[in-house]
Amino acid sequence: MTSPVLALRRAILDRAEGDETLLSLMGGVLRLHDEPPRAAAPVYALFGDVTAKDWSTDTDRGHEQTLSIVVWSERGSARDALAVAERFSDILDDAPLALDGHRLVNLRVTELSSVRDRDSRLTRVTLRLRAVTEVF
Template sequence: MTSASVALRAAVHAALRSDSGLAAVLGGSHVYDEPPRNVAFPYVTLGEARLSDLSGDGGTTQEHQLTLHAWSRQGGHREAHTIAGALLQALDDAPLPLGGHRLVNFRFSVADIRRERDGRTYHALVRFRAVTEPSA
């Protein structure tokens, strides 16, 4: 059986690639686990994940913290904020299918939007929190 974290990441990736609102903002399904060389802006990458054990009764309840990165060079913060909003629309409380696991909840946690050191790239870090448990 696939681990809950691998299943969650795959479900998030699939949901984002198929979301028409996000595709409209990005100009296509520009969502990557690892972006291709010389990728065109804007795009989204799946980022860091943190996994914690929430089990209290001998079960395997897990908390997942997943960071998504949105990258823009449109000029100013606006596009990065718009992409972050599209990520929220696509994922907050989404009923993501996880083979072999049950998604208890999937919620937006926090977003940070900043200009990178090069002075022209804007970077939005959008974090979500999920809780999973094995399927019955």
């Protein structure tokens, strides 16, 4: 059985790959990675921290996940990072995603925050989400 974390990530990737507006904002290709790409120019996004908590009962198995997508953009282009993060929010908030081995009960965007990274001076926008899943 696929883990709920990996199943949700795959579904997010599938949803994002099919969104022409998001692809356009990211330069024509989806740049959503597990790790920072070597020498990649921003704008790109990373799967950030995730926590999956078991909420199983005697009759049902499931998880509550809190996860993040972190968007990075070049110096002086906070607008680009915010536009990408807001598009992720638009396509993921309450989206009816199909998960392998799991059923998505709900997916909500809970927070969007923007900061300038002290070391690189790149803009970092973090989109936080909450998902509840059940095992088939």
